Amino acid sequence: xxxxxxxxxxxxxxxxxxxxxxxxxxxxxxxxxxxxxxxxxxxxxxxxxxxxxxxxxxxxxxxxxxxxxxxxxxxxxxxxxxxxxxxxxxxxxxxxxxxxxxxxxxxxxxxxxxxxxxxxxxxxxxxxxxxxxxxxxxxxxxxxxxxxxxxxxxxxxxxxxxxxxxxxxxxxxxxxxxxxxxxxxxxxxxxxxxxxxxxxxxxxxxxxxxxxxxxxxxxxxxxxxxxxxxxxxxxxxxxxxxxxxxxx
Numbered sequence: 203x204x205x206x207x208x209x210x211x212x213x214x215x216x217x218x219x220x221x222x223x224x225x226x227x228x229x230x231x232x233x234x235x236x237x238x239x240x241x242x243x244x245x246x247x248x249x250x251x252x253x254x255x256x257x258x259x260x261x262x263x264x265x266x267x268x269x270x271x272x273x274x275x276x277x278x279x280x281x282x283x284x285x286x287x288x289x290x291x292x293x294x295x296x297x298x299x300x301x302x303x304x305x306x307x308x309x310x311x312x313x314x315x316x317x318x319x320x321x322x323x324x325x326x327x328x329x330x331x332x333x334x335x336x337x338x339x340x341x342x343x344x345x346x347x348x349x350x351x352x353x354x355x356x357x358x359x360x361x362x363x364x365x366x367x368x369x370x371x372x373x374x375x376x377x378x379x380x381x382x383x384x385x386x387x388x389x390x391x392x393x394x395x396x397x398x399x400x401x402x403x404x405x406x407x408x409x410x411x412x413x414x415x416x417x418x419x420x421x422x423x424x425x426x427x428x429x430x431x432x433x434x435x436x437x438x439x440x441x442x443x444x445x446x447x448x449x450x
């Protein structure tokens with residue numbers, strides 16, 4: 203069981219997602235469900251919360267815009283089609299806040315300070331799950347702990363410091379890798395197995411605060427600590443703490 207103080211700390215770090223929504227979608231456009239904290243987007247019979255729920259679309263799934271937007275006074279709604287255009291497809295209304303154009307999911311840009319900023323798929327792992335042993339060590343040789351993320355070193359070099367939108371008081375350090383972590387993806391280590399199991403797949407904006415020393419180098423790292431990854435390594439980038447920075 204986790205200490206009460208740690209439970210309180212983790213509770214305070216539950217991410218709050220800032221919408222990326224672009225409400226200028228056009229019929230026929232393909233969009234991606236994002237920002238639901240892994241809960242998925244509920245499609246309803248009509249454009250409004252009072253209408254019956256038809257189905258829930260998983261975060262990260264692609265859907266096609268059929269019509270809209272229609273405002274219910276609080277939110278803009280789009281009619282969306284899920285699945286193939288056959289008798290088995292489902293059409294319902296979803297809130298625009300949780301939709302993002304497919305191209306934006308793969309876009310890569312920089313902020314005013316020159317740091318890389320992109321939208322990434324975010325998952326979670328924990329010791330004792332998915333083949334990760336209790337007391338596991340990361341690819342960097344450090345112990346798994348809160349503040350460690352597993353990455354694809356070709357995209358985020360080992361030793362990099364990153365911020366994940368919604369966890370604005372934490373600097374995460376890329377110390378681990380995983381067999382299932384490819385491209386613009388991160389796996390956050392969580393101390394609680396139950397929380398890792400229910401984290402699901404989320405899409406969040408990532409800012410690389412400090413690049414690791416091996417940016418651009420190809421990786422042949424073995425799968426070890428992260429559930430989806432561990433061996434020798436590089437040190438954390440100068441000036442970046444080896445543990446997450448928690449700001450009161």
